[in-house]
Amino acid sequence: MSSKPIGVFDSGVGGLTVSKEIMELLPHEAIVYLGDTARVPYGSKSPETITRYAFEGLKFLLSMNVKLVVIACNTVSATCLKELQNNSNVPVIGVIEPGARAAVRTTTSKKVGVIGTERTVKSKVYESAIKEIDSEIMILSKACPLFVPLIEEGWLDKEATYLTIAEYLMPLKKEGIDTLVLGCTHYPLLKPSIARVLGEEIKLVDCAKETARIVRETLESMGLLNQGDLPYEEKHKYYVTDNPEKFKEIGERFLNKKIEHIEKVRL
């Protein structure tokens, strides 16, 4: 049992979908969120740069005395999760492994689609993670760089958005996938729109939800869950490296609740 907070790291605002799922699943836990908004997006940066930034983020969260760190960013999880785990004295959980496991559970056709940023797709981490569990599954992946800006613009239900989704994803549907991994922490916000375009027969895997489950399992197994007497609504703290106003504005849409404590920091 531990009342220490859970650390959540992302390059920007996207990791809030993971925070939201953790809050729903573990309402007695406090969260320290770090968004590296001065340097977002990571997706188009080189592996060396991403790794350097991720270590700065990890160091900051460890200095906040967290009991577990979630790398709520597909790009970072894809690039340097192992190195982060090897250099942390608390558990470090990424978003790839949980999504991959859920995809394997879900597919029956054994054809799985994976979408994400350019970096995540190029890295083929989902492919490796899924094939490690079931080597017979065929993966069809597609980078969808327009989804993040559409989501941040709040265009979840526009004709242009549906056309963009169709342009990116209908080719995957035609190839016969029955499961689609939303391999970017922003994408859960677009889930209803993607479902509308692709239809019910394709199941969507939400990595944010799956990651929250693994966080619970890990804390449970280590006896580190908090025992519920904290006024948790006041416990969540948000740190960003730039533009707290914009983070608050977009972030409250992501969380569907108020962001109270927010502070700008330099890593």
Place this chain on the structure above:
Amino acid sequence: MSSKPIGVFDSGVGGLTVSKEIMELLPHEAIVYLGDTARVPYGSKSPETITRYAFEGLKFLLSMNVKLVVIACNTVSATCLKELQNNSNVPVIGVIEPGARAAVRTTTSKKVGVIGTERTVKSKVYESAIKEIDSEIMILSKACPLFVPLIEEGWLDKEATYLTIAEYLMPLKKEGIDTLVLGCTHYPLLKPSIARVLGEEIKLVDCAKETARIVRETLESMGLLNQGDLPYEEKHKYYVTDNPEKFKEIGERFLNKKIEHIEKVRL
């Protein structure tokens, strides 16, 4: 007369539209281009951060012994052009003033639209620059954050793109603008698509073209034009702070020519 290069600074690849116009107008000049691709986009960052980054960029270009610096980035021009000019021993030219002057020359209805990133639009620099020349002109502005990702994705002629343009710009047309300032260095690539949506009756002001003209005027008036015996195709050098491969790929589309010398640097 001077064979020193012209420095061009942008947060990323967008400033290449200005380089392209300079190359066409001044084929005997060499260009040193700096794209701060590790920290792009600037549009969503705070003024303090943008100013800090811009000074690092200026310092780098001055160290390359340039005879003039073009701040080929609306966000930086909007945020700290004066400070940069006050701290440089060579002329520093932004993209706002040239665009504003062209808009005043072009409009007859005295209703001018201005589009750009969130930061550029919020800063109201075009509004100030235009009203300083003609205070009777009414400005209608609109941030179009989806245009840059659409352009970088190469979606210049897709249905989703036309719908996005219409969603952003038809309200400005209904308000009676006769001139639209493309207040972001990426936007010249979208000019044909915007023209198709808005129709011929709305004139588009291309800040890249206008800025290249001012560069020529300035060098001419200072007697600093190069006298034309250099193998100029080999003279252009490109420096980026991250991901030279991606810069090359997108940049060659922007320039419509090969990028030969490219190097990754740390500012």
